[in-house]
Amino acid sequence: MDGIYVFKGRNEGSMFTCTDWLTLHGLSAPRVKGIIASFGPGKFEHLPPPLNTDRKASLENAFISNKLSSQERCYRNFVVPALVSVFDNESEVRHLLCNHVEFRALSASEEAPYTICQGSGEPPVILMDWRGQPEDLLCLAHEAAHALQILLSNHELMPPVARETCAFIGELLLLDYVETHVPYLHGPLLDVWHSENSFYLGDCVDLLIDALNHPELSYHYYQNYPLARLAAVQMFSIANNESVCKLFSSGKEAMAHLPIDEMASFATEMENPFPVLQPSDAEHPVVGVYQSLGVMALLDIESSRKASYQCIESYYLNLLDHLQARTAFIALDNDMKPVGYTTWIESNSENNLVLTCQTALPNNRLNLQRALEQYISTTKGVDASYTRNASKEMLVW
Ligand SMILES: [Zn+2]
Numbered sequence: 001m002d003g004i005y006v007f008k009g010r011n012e013g014s015m016f017t018c019t020d021w022l023t024l025h026g027l028s029a030p031r032v033k034g035i036i037a038s039f040g041p042g043k044f045e046h047l048p049p050p051l052n053t054d055r056k057a058s059l060e061n062a063f064i065s066n067k068l069s070s071q072e073r074c075y076r077n078f079v080v081p082a083l084v085s086v087f088d089n090e091s092e093v094r095h096l097l098c099n100h101v102e103f104r105a106l107s108a109s110e111e112a113p114y115t116i117c118q119g120s121g122e123p124p125v126i127l128m129d130w131r132g133q134p135e136d137l138l139c140l141a142h143e144a145a146h147a148l149q150i151l152l153s154n155h156e157l158m159p160p161v162a163r164e165t166c167a168f169i170g171e172l173l174l175l176d177y178v179e180t181h182v183p184y185l186h187g188p189l190l191d192v193w194h195s196e197n198s199f200y201l202g203d204c205v206d207l208l209i210d211a212l213n214h215p216e217l218s219y220h221y222y223q224n225y226p227l228a229r230l231a232a233v234q235m236f237s238i239a240n241n242e243s244v245c246k247l248f249s250s251g252k253e254a255m256a257h258l259p260i261d262e263m264a265s266f267a268t269e270m271e272n273p274f275p276v277l278q279p280s281d282a283e284h285p286v287v288g289v290y291q292s293l294g295v296m297a298l299l300d301i302e303s304s305r306k307a308s309y310q311c312i313e314s315y316y317l318n319l320l321d322h323l324q325a326r327t328a329f330i331a332l333d334n335d336m337k338p339v340g341y342t343t344w345i346e347s348n349s350e351n352n353l354v355l356t357c358q359t360a361l362p363n364n365r366l367n368l369q370r371a372l373e374q375y376i377s378t379t380k381g382v383d384a385s386y387t388r389n390a391s392k393e394m395l396v397w
Pocket of ligand 1: 142
């Protein structure tokens with residue numbers, strides 16, 4: 001699924017940082033941030049909706065396990081027909097998928113499935129383990145789409161965001177195919193697709209935003225996933241078959257076939273809704289404490305942390321204790337607006353800190369962590385400190 005090793009050391013051999021990544025894709029950091037920020041209800045074409053929880057029970061269904069027991073049968077019966085459905089030259093694409101793709105199991109040291117291009121004239125190889133689960137089938141569609149994109153573009157390498165878009169389109173083609181032809185698989189596969197969004201549109205977004213804020217950091221393959229996931233959904237919803245076919249066979253020019261301009265047209269600035277926070281006045285420390293309590297409560301609300309089930313009295317007393325013990329920390333951005341807070345307890349052994357709460361605005365979790373690490377490692381007990389770039393300044397009470 002990850003494709004972390006795909007083509008590594010070839011066209012990406014010189015891609016070390018986020019700046020290199022942006023250049024390779026013809027993107028800019030504000031443009032990418034804008035697209036990510038605008039991802040939300042009503043902005044993009046709809047993601048397939050989640051199903052009700054009753055369907056989850058079907059994941060355990062012995063009938064389904066039985067149907068998914070053979071990787072080869074699943075490939076021929078579900079994945080190949082799903083992928084060919086979008087192409088005019090259906091029989092040619094079917095021939096490529098059935099006769100020019102190799103399969104291998106992962107070796108003991110490999111964790112994530114991937115697909116390798118062996119060069120012109122050689123079949124692409126899909127490496128994955130098969131346990132007969134719905135997630136394996138979705139993964140097989142993902143990797144088969146990689147293999148197809150390699151074959152159709154004559155082994156010319158695509159920029160990674162484009163190639164992952166192809167793979168995610170493969171997943172959506174499978175979902176679409178089973179909805180009509182194999183309906184008992186649709187619910188379980190859709191559940192897997194939604195649960196994987198928490199990685200692709202959650203953890204990977206944190207990683208991408210962190211890379212954009214710190215362009216000197218090393219490139220990580222995961223930073224390709226958010227844009228690719230969104231572009232795939234967008235293309236699948238609105239593009240015609242012809243555009244999808246062009247993308248699959250486009251090789252190194254593939255970025256021109258992604259709906260980046262369209263996605264960017266929805267973009268908005270990632271606005272921090274908070275007012276500028278003034279440092280607490282040494283002469284009125286109580287005001288500083290009240291201000292901090294208010295900021296923490298608002299951050300909990302803004303970040304949708306489920307804090308409201310707590311008793312209000314214990315909620316505030318807990319935070320007040322932390323403020324008085326100086327075991328609370330509010331991170332501010334460059335404009336002196338709050339982006340998150342954290343509380344901790346100090347354990348006796350080896351000066352360890354145990355975090356008891358971390359709340360951050362969307363896309364700011366890593367900013368908060370970096371700011372906290374900086375504070376704890378260098379300025380413990382000091383009222384203000386600095387970290388690099390985004391959350392440059394912070395205050396502590
Ligand atoms: Zn992939």
